Amino acid sequence: MDANFIWLLLPVAALSGWLAARRSYKKQHRIGGGERPQQGYFKGLNYILNEQPDKAIEVFVEMVQVDSETVETHLALGNLFRKRGEVDRAIRIHQNLIARPTLNVDQRANALAELGQDYMSAGLLDRAENIFSELMENSQYKALALRSLKDIYQSEQEWDNAIKVLRRTTELSRNERNRIIAQYYCELAVQARENNDMSLVKRHLKQAIGVDPQCARASFLQGEQEWESGNVKNALRCYDRFISQSPQLSDEVIERVYDCHQQLGSTNKFLGDLGHLSDSEVGPLTRRLGLRLHTSANDEEGYRDAVYASLEKHPTLSLTESWLELLSDSKKDDPQGDLHKLLAVITRLAEQNEGYRCQHCGYVAKSLHWLCPSCKHWDSTRPINTLDG
Numbered sequence: 001m002d003a004n005f006i007w008l009l010l011p012v013a014a015l016s017g018w019l020a021a022r023r024s025y026k027k028q029h030r031i032g033g034g035e036r037p038q039q040g041y042f043k044g045l046n047y048i049l050n051e052q053p054d055k056a057i058e059v060f061v062e063m064v065q066v067d068s069e070t071v072e073t074h075l076a077l078g079n080l081f082r083k084r085g086e087v088d089r090a091i092r093i094h095q096n097l098i099a100r101p102t103l104n105v106d107q108r109a110n111a112l113a114e115l116g117q118d119y120m121s122a123g124l125l126d127r128a129e130n131i132f133s134e135l136m137e138n139s140q141y142k143a144l145a146l147r148s149l150k151d152i153y154q155s156e157q158e159w160d161n162a163i164k165v166l167r168r169t170t171e172l173s174r175n176e177r178n179r180i181i182a183q184y185y186c187e188l189a190v191q192a193r194e195n196n197d198m199s200l201v202k203r204h205l206k207q208a209i210g211v212d213p214q215c216a217r218a219s220f221l222q223g224e225q226e227w228e229s230g231n232v233k234n235a236l237r238c239y240d241r242f243i244s245q246s247p248q249l250s251d252e253v254i255e256r257v258y259d260c261h262q263q264l265g266s267t268n269k270f271l272g273d274l275g276h277l278s279d280s281e282v283g284p285l286t287r288r289l290g291l292r293l294h295t296s297a298n299d300e301e302g303y304r305d306a307v308y309a310s311l312e313k314h315p316t317l318s319l320t321e322s323w324l325e326l327l328s329d330s331k332k333d334d335p336q337g338d339l340h341k342l343l344a345v346i347t348r349l350a351e352q353n354e355g356y357r358c359q360h361c362g363y364v365a366k367s368l369h370w371l372c373p374s375c376k377h378w379d380s381t382r383p384i385n386t387l388d389g
């Protein structure tokens with residue numbers, strides 16, 4: 001929502017509070033007692049209209065009369081401050097509400113939920129965690145609490161806790177939940193690997209595949225672990241599974257896969273496997289390697305023709321660059337250097353297409369992120385040159 005528009009809503013919220021307070025005051029006045037709360041609301045409203053929010057907060061915080069009718073106004077004011085990015089002010093309003101002994105159970109839970117969100121916005125994650133842990137048992141705020149705790153544990157890299165809360169959430173489908181839990185197990189495996197605890201790495205990767213057999217990252221990490229342990233055959237099995245699960249990321253492992261086949265003496269099988277991969281799905285390195293290996297070692301002309309034939313079927317900038325390189329190497333008669341000029345331009349364009357982009361939010365990064373740093377989606381970034389050529 002537009003910040004200026006929210007600012008316009010503040011007096012409306014205050015005025016509704018004043019009306020509620022006046023009704024409440026009339027009721028109290030009839031039974032004899034109470035202060036004149038509408039004066040406080042008028043004062044607060046004046047400060048808001050004069051754009052003096054701190055003085056307005058002072059008035060609202062010191063207001064004696066906070067009951068079931070006026071509590072909504074305090075909540076609305078606090079939320080508006082948070083939405084304007086004025087989190088400190090929102091916290092003050094909500095903390096003041098919670099301190100009131102007159103709040104009923106529902107009102108207190110409501111104020112706590114708002115304060116928890118204030119703390120999240122302010123980056124005070126420990127405080128937010130305490131509040132949402134309490135609200136997890138409240139049926140009305142359980143979904144918000146679990147979602148917030150998941151975000152907290154994810155950003156604090158407390159993966160065990162993240163798994164626990166995600167298992168309890170009902171907001172996501174079972175498949176979606178398992179897909180994320182598998183990523184958490186992969187994170188635990190990466191942590192275990194940093195601590196050189198290889199049996200724990202194995203266990204966590206098994207757990208990842210247990211909850212999501214299609215988890216490409218777990219296949220990749222298993223491949224790495226098997227390769228480092230010298231189990232080339234097992235490593236190859238894991239890498240092959242990784243490519244079949246996530247062909248767009250084939251370039252991450254294709255050279256290692258080739259190494260495995262060479263060690264096992266099965267390069268013919270490698271050639272067969274490469275032939276089964278779709279040009280439009282795999283990365284440029286995988287594509288070039290396939291074309292290279294399918295032509296005889298010294299047959300440069302044959303390789304160049306194969307690259308062009310592939311380019312005709314599925315054109316990409318990266319492969320165009322490769323073809324132009326081969327062409328300019330073979331041409332002796334280019335007196336104006338036109339081919340080199342064209343190659344230089346295509347190379348620059350291809351360089352702009354390097355890196356990875358999140359398919360969910362469009363965030364671009366130099367390296368592969370399993371968790372998008374921008375939108376926090378898992379396994380959503382892919383090489384740009386695979387997506388756009």
Ligand SMILES: [Zn+2]
Nearest residue numbers: 358361372375
């Ligand atoms: Zn993203």
